[in-house]
Amino acid sequence: MTHAATPVLSIRNLTIDLPKGGDRPHAVSNLSLDIHENEILCIVGESGSGKSITSFAAMGLLPKVLKPSAGEILFEGRDVLKLSEAEHAGLRGSRMGMIFQEPMSALNPCYTVGNQIEEVFEAHAQMSKTERRARTMELLKEVRLPDPERLYHAYPHQLSGGQRQRIVIAIALAMGPRLLIADEPTTALDVTTQAQILDMFKALKESRKAGILFVTHDFDVVAELADRVLVMQKGVVVEQGTAEQVLNSPSHPYTRMLIDAVPKRHGIKGNPDTSAPIALRVAGIEKTYSTARTMFKPARKVHAVKPTDFTVLEGQTLGIVGESGSGKTTLVRCLMGLVEPDEGSVWIGNSRLETTTAAGRREFRKHIQIVFQDPYGSLNPRRKIGDLLVEGPVNFGVPRKEAMEKARALLKIVRLEEDALDRYPAQFSGGQRQRISIARALMVEPKILIADEAVSALDVSVQKDVLKLLDDIRKAVGLTVIFITHDLRVAAEISDHILVMSKGEVVEYGTVDDVFGNPQHSYTRQLLAAMPGRGWEAPDMAALGPADAAR
């Protein structure tokens, strides 16, 4: 690689203290990095690794409780840490641009998109009104937004997530910054939108000659984008090098563990047994939502789920894949009887589920259970784990004492200690909570378990554990699993069959290898093509030399 003489941003031995009583003394300790022109540096790490803190420090946006105690951050030869608030504000938005994870909250809902971009010019440059407008139009074109004329007058809520993120990027680019800092900018986006945004970052690197600091937790994104990679764990840089080096021959055990936890891209289960009896049959389930006509809007009908049929065989895992708005959540809610379908029926074995009466729904809930996506929202924070676990059986008439015994046994199965029973959800990490949710669902001995994005909120290493746990339990008790996810890699790893949904419709169904190896529908192909890091396959860790544990 050819580097310009001086780096755009150079961080030297940066240490940031955590307030007393934290789980470690420093949020970031002794961190050094350089970003050169025309280069994308990815910082990878799990939650709590200090990667976002590092990017905030560079922008001078650290929360007040965090104080840098040593080191310097050199940007264009000046130490950012020593600048006054006003000098800093002058840099931000003009010489450095920042792109956040959640585009909706980064934009002000009260102003039009055009206004918000022009505001940057007003704050940092002397320009006439027409000139500002012309530059804004140019930017909207540069971030590849369709119909800039119309978007100029649009409000953020009228745009899609991807479009909003483009606007945020346009704002960051407005003054031609030399450094772009992007904190998980594609995490909240669908995979096809993510692919477009990542493409744009690559193009920007070339056209703007800026240095880009890209914070992410996703190794696929790293493989797609990075020139150099920096791996952080608990505030310490454990590995640093070119993308090629770190991705294909990682030397630190932690990096190896992370990369190894990335789900493999191909089916690992082989061909499923097709002779097993049918566990669940969905026949023509359909759901439309309609909004009544009001004075200002005509009546609107949304087909959330178009007539859908599928079957799941006993003891197998069906992966349902789709982007946001594909109807997968509505489908799950129909299966759980949380939403009443307009048409169609659900059969477990030979009995049809009664979803119209409360008593009928109660009955079938013994057979189907669910694990929700959000490990923080799905456990009542005011009740002890023991109470949460026995809730199901007690509702179905099992004596409390007996249920407690079972809860104890199940905690062991999900690999938590027994004293967890007397604790509250707040005392557990996300991964542990997800195990508790799994245990809670299993308490009523269901035949079918639905996992609704059950691992998407977790770090990769934790994700791997939970996936393995689910699969072990499936094998041990002959459970049938329906796994809803937007992540194709996860679907490939855990499923026997895959069902692809788009706009409320099932567009493809088949074994993992069929769907991934020989996709029939154009949407499936598009989805597969949008997966980041296609050129990269995680290396086989066993084949690499011994880990360098010296650090």
Place this chain on the structure above:
Amino acid sequence: MSHTSQTISPSLPAASPAPSRLLARKALKHRGFMVGFSILLFVGLTALFAPLIAPYDPYKQDLLARLAPPVFLGGDWKHLLGTDALGRDYLSRLIYGARVSLLIGFTAALISAVIGTTLGVLGGYFGGKVDAVVMFIVSVRLALPATLVALAVVALFGGSLTVVVSVLGMLLWDRFAVVLRSATMQVRQMDYIAAAEVLGASLPRILFKDVLPNVMNQLIVVVTLEMAHAIILEAALSFLGLGVQPPTPSWGLMISEGKEMLLFESWLITIPGIALFILVFSINMLGDGIRDVTAPEGRN
């Protein structure tokens, strides 16, 4: 890889104490909460042990010692806060008056909490038609001027303690309904409600085990606000002669009885006035404290 065994059985974090302990720790550090709590505790204990603490019988008149000034205005130590126009010991009346204020504040807040919480939680949980009915009832209540209605009712039925408490209880529930309705709407969206439903929990069970505990913080804050409100209203009613009737010692009544002497013996009004102010102030401090302490991010 060999690391799997180590990551798969994580031990529980040792350093995270139970939520209730955390809350207590936060509360002890919060100055406003502690000040409010201490004053309220002091007043409460005083009211509870009034017969033991009060130096005189609050009803006993001593016409020879009428209008004795308090110690700090040159009176003697026999009557610490002086005596009123009928020669009754002012300190004793103040101590017994705290009983009336606290009793009315607490009971009225309790009654309105029950009414308002029921309406608010039902409206917020079910939404739709139920919510429309609840909001209609709330609107009707908001259209009634509380003080006027209280005055009218007390004038009709007479000013006993029971009447005052029930009237205030039935007039002050609107804030409970509105606050708990929106809190319930938020909780309703959480996955744990869906999870409870999926686990076969009955409706009352969900409401009592999942909804109510999670809106408790807001409920307690409103209780403190309305308690202060009720105490003030009672004082106002008594001042107008339509609240608690003499000779019962009530702070509002004491102010009322002292008003003729305002120019010459102003301490007759200022002493119960200050007591009232401190009590309401401490309850509000406590309410703000509870709000801060139970806020998720610990905002201050």
